[in-house]
Amino acid sequence: xxxxxxxxxxxxxxxxxxxxxxxxxxxxxxxxxxxxxxxxxxxxxxxxxxxxxxxxxxxxxxxxxxxxxxxxxxxxxxxxxxxxxxxxxxxxxxxxxx
Amino acid sequence: xxxxxxxxxxxxxxxxxxxxxxxxxxxxxxxxxxxxxxxxxxxxxxxxxxxxxxxxxxxxxxxxxxxxxxxxxxxxxxxxxxxxxxxxxxxxxxxxxxxxxxxxxxxxxxxxxxxxxxxxxxxxxxxxxxxxxxxxxxxxxxxxxxxxxxxxxxxxxxxxxxxxxxxxxxxxxxxxxxxxxxxxxxxxxxxxxxxxxxxxxxxxxxxxxxxxxxxxxxxxxxxxxxxxxxxxxxxxxxxxxxxxxxxxxxxxxxxxxxxxxxxxxxxxxxxxxxxxxxxxxxxxxxxxxxxxxxxxxxxxxxxxxxxxxxxxxxxxxxxxxxxxxxxxxxxxxxxxxxxxxxxxxxxxxxxxxxxxxxxxxxxxxxxxxxxxxxxxxxxxxxxxxxxxxxxxxxxxxxxxxxxxxxxxxxxxxxxxxxxxxxxxxxxxxxxxxxxxxxxxxxxxxxxxxxxxxxxxxxxxxxxxxxxxxxxxxxxxxxxxxxxxxxxxxxxxxxxxxxxxxxxxxxxxxxxxxxxxxxxxxxxxxxxxxxxxxxxxxxxxxxxxxxxxxxxxxxxxxxxxxxxx
Numbered sequence: 001x002x003x004x005x006x007x008x009x010x011x012x013x014x015x016x017x018x019x020x021x022x023x024x025x026x027x028x029x030x031x032x033x034x035x036x037x038x039x040x041x042x043x044x045x046x047x048x049x050x051x052x053x054x055x056x057x058x059x060x061x062x063x064x065x066x067x068x069x070x071x072x073x074x075x076x077x078x079x080x081x082x083x084x085x086x087x088x089x090x091x092x093x094x095x096x097x098x
Numbered sequence: 099x100x101x102x103x104x105x106x107x108x109x110x111x112x113x114x115x116x117x118x119x120x121x122x123x124x125x126x127x128x129x130x131x132x133x134x135x136x137x138x139x140x141x142x143x144x145x146x147x148x149x150x151x152x153x154x155x156x157x158x159x160x161x162x163x164x165x166x167x168x169x170x171x172x173x174x175x176x177x178x179x180x181x182x183x184x185x186x187x188x189x190x191x192x193x194x195x196x197x198x199x200x201x202x203x204x205x206x207x208x209x210x211x212x213x214x215x216x217x218x219x220x221x222x223x224x225x226x227x228x229x230x231x232x233x234x235x236x237x238x239x240x241x242x243x244x245x246x247x248x249x250x251x252x253x254x255x256x257x258x259x260x261x262x263x264x265x266x267x268x269x270x271x272x273x274x275x276x277x278x279x280x281x282x283x284x285x286x287x288x289x290x291x292x293x294x295x296x297x298x299x300x301x302x303x304x305x306x307x308x309x310x311x312x313x314x315x316x317x318x319x320x321x322x323x324x325x326x327x328x329x330x331x332x333x334x335x336x337x338x339x340x341x342x343x344x345x346x347x348x349x350x351x352x353x354x355x356x357x358x359x360x361x362x363x364x365x366x367x368x369x370x371x372x373x374x375x376x377x378x379x380x381x382x383x384x385x386x387x388x389x390x391x392x393x394x395x396x397x398x399x400x401x402x403x404x405x406x407x408x409x410x411x412x413x414x415x416x417x418x419x420x421x422x423x424x425x426x427x428x429x430x431x432x433x434x435x436x437x438x439x440x441x442x443x444x445x446x447x448x449x450x451x452x453x454x455x456x457x458x459x460x461x462x463x464x465x466x467x468x469x470x471x472x473x474x475x476x477x478x479x480x481x482x483x484x485x486x487x488x489x490x491x492x493x494x495x496x497x498x499x500x501x502x503x504x505x506x507x508x509x510x511x512x513x514x515x516x517x518x519x520x521x522x523x524x525x526x527x528x529x530x531x532x533x534x535x536x537x538x539x540x541x542x543x544x545x546x547x548x549x550x551x552x553x554x555x556x557x558x559x560x561x562x563x564x565x566x567x568x569x570x571x572x573x574x575x576x577x578x579x580x581x582x583x584x585x586x587x588x589x590x591x592x593x594x595x596x597x598x599x600x601x602x603x604x605x606x607x608x609x610x611x612x613x614x615x616x617x618x619x620x621x622x623x624x625x626x627x628x629x630x631x632x633x634x635x636x637x638x639x640x641x642x643x644x645x646x647x648x649x650x651x652x653x654x655x656x657x658x659x660x661x662x
Binding site: 019021024026029030033053054057058060061064065066067068069070080081082083084085086087088091092095 | 202204205206210211212213214215216217218219220221222224225227228246250
C-alpha cells in the first residue's frame with residue numbers, strides 16, 4: 001500500500017502482493033489461481049510477490065492482513081484488496097478491472 | 099465473600115484457577131478474577147465501559163501481577179486508545195516501550211476489501227500469536243471482535259473462524275477478554291461469543307429518574323460460583339471500581355469506647371457520657387432545628403481529638419459550612435488545613451444512590467476516617483425509590499460498621515406532626531444505634547428548640563426534653579426549668595426565672611427585717627437585764643450597809659455592857 005502509486009503505473013504493469021500462510025490448501029489455491037489469471041489476461045506484464053506471513057509475521061501487521069489468503073494489487077491505479085483463494089475468477093477480473 | 103470463605107475453609111477442595119483482574123470489587127464478586135487461560139466475554143451497549151474494563155484488566159495485570167498483555171483493537175487506532183485511557187492515569191506508551199504491552203489495531207474496512215473465494219482468518223491468528231510471543235503475554239483483549247462481521251461478508255466463515263479463535267486462545271493458555279456489543283435478543287449481536295466464552299459479564303448503563311447508574315452482572319461462570327446480583331460500578335479518575343455491597347454480613351467487631359458528642363451538656367444526657375465508637379447516630383428534626391450545627395459540633399470534637407473526619411454536605415458548599423460555623427465561634431478551617439477534616443459537597447441528584455455509596459467507600463479506603471457525617475441523609479433518599487433507599491442505607495450502615503466508623507446522619511423531617519415518622523426516619527431509625535431528635539417548641543409567639551434522646555442502644559439516657567440556645571458562642575444546653583405545668587422554655591422560662599427571683603428577693607428582705615427586729619428585741623432585753631442588775635446591785639449594796647450598821651451597833655452595845 002505504501003508504494004501504491006509508482007512510476008510503473010503508466011506502463012500498465014500489474015504488481016501484486018499475495019499474502020499466504022505456510023502450506024495451507026487455500027494458500028496453494030490462491031497462488032495457482034492468481035498465476036492462471038495473470039498468465040491469461042496479463043501475459044508478461046505482471047509481477048507477483050508472495051509473502052508467507054507465518055515466517056514474516058511483521059508484514060501481517062504492516063499490511064493490516066486479517067484473512068488469508070489476501071491479494072493486494074499495488075499497481076496500476078488505485079490499490080485493491082481481495083480476500084479469498086481467488087477461485088471466483090469472474091469476480092476477481094471485475095475487481096481488478098481486466 | 100461468604101462463599102469465598104467457605105472455599106478457603108475447605109481448603110482441600112479443588113479451587114478453580116483464576117486470574118485476578120486487579121479491578122476493585124470485581125475480584126470479590128468473581129471470587130478471584132476471570133477464569134485462567136480461558137476466554138471471558140464482556141458485553142454491553144455503547145458507552146458502558148467495555149473497552150475501559152478490558153484495558154484496566156490488562157494494565158493492572160502488568161502493573162500489579164507482572165503479566166504482560168496484548169490489546170487487539172478492532173475499533174480504535176492505537177494512538178486514540180492511548181489518549182483515551184491517559185485521562186484515567188494509564189500510560190500505554192510507557193508500557194509499550196517497556197515491552198509489557200502490545201497494542202495492535204486491526205483495521206477492516208468493508209469498502210476497501212473485496213472477497214473472492216474461500217479464506218480464513220489466519221492473518222489475525224498470526225498477528226495475535228506474534229504479539230503474544232513478542233511480550234510473552236498471558237493476558238489478551240480482543241476489542242470488539244464482532245466488528246469483523248460488519249467489515250466482512252462471509253458470515254459462515256467468520257462464525258467458524260471465531261469459534262476456532264476461541265479454541266486457539268484456550269490452547270495458547272492465555273486469559274482472554276473479548277468484548278461484544280449487546281444484541282437485541284442475545285447478549286451479543288452474533289449470539290456466538292457467549293456460548294464459547296467461559297465467563298460472561300454484562301455491563302449496563304441505566305437511567306432511572308434522570309439519574310444514571312452503571313451496573314455489572316455475571317451471567318455465567320463455568321466451573322465456579324459467583325455473585326449473581328447486579329453490582330453498581332463507577333468510572334472515575336482511577337478507572338473502574340465495582341461495589342459488591344450485598345456480601346457484607348452483620349458480624350462486625352463492636353467497641354465500647356465512648357466518643358464525646360462535642361455539644362456541651364449533651365454528653366451528660368447519656369449514661370456513658372457520649373456515643374459508642376463505631377455506632378450510628380441519627381439527628382432528626384424539622385427545618386432550622388440546628389441539626390447541621392450539632393453535626394458540626396460533633397465533627398469539631400472529633401477533629402480536636404485528632405480523629406479523621408469526613409463531612410458530606412448535601413446542602414451546603416464547604417466554604418458556606420465553614421463560614422456558618424464561624425458565626426457561632428467554631429473554626430473548622432483549622433482542621434481542614436491540617437488535613438483532619440474533609441468536607442465534600444455535592445448535590446445528591448448528581449449521582450445515583452449506589453454511586454454515592456461507592457464514593458463513600460473509596461473515601462473510606464483512601465482517607466481512612468474514623469468519623470463520617472452525612473448531612474442530611476434524607477436528601478439522598480429523595481434520589482431513589484423506597485426500596486432502593488432502604489437497601490442502600492442498610493449497605494451504607496453495614497459498611498460504616500464494618501470499618502468501625504462512628505457515623506452521624508442528620509435527617510430532615512417533614513413539618514407535619516401527624517405523619518411521623520416519615521420515610522427518612524422510618525428507613526433509618528431501626529438501623530441506627532442512637533437517635534436524637536431536635537424539635538421546635540412553639541407557643542406564646544415564639545419558637546424554641548428542644549432536644550431529646552429517642553433511643554440509645556446499650557446505654558441509659560435522659561428522658562428529658564432539654565431546651566438549647568445557639569449564641570455567638572455556640573450551642574448551650576439549658577438546665578431544666580420546671581413550671582407548674584411541666585417544663586418551661588423560652589419566655590415562659592424567663593418569666594418563671596424572674597418570678598422566682600422576685601420571690602427570692604422578697605423573702606430575703608423579710609428575713610433581714612425579722613433579723614433586725616430580733617436584734618432590736620435582744621438589745622431591749624439586754625438593756626432591761628442591765629437595769630434590773632443595777633437595781634439589784636443597789637439593793638444589795640443598801641442591804642450590806644444596813645447589815646454593817648447593825649453589826650456596828652451590836653458591837654457598841656456590847657462594849658457599853660462591859661464598861662458597866
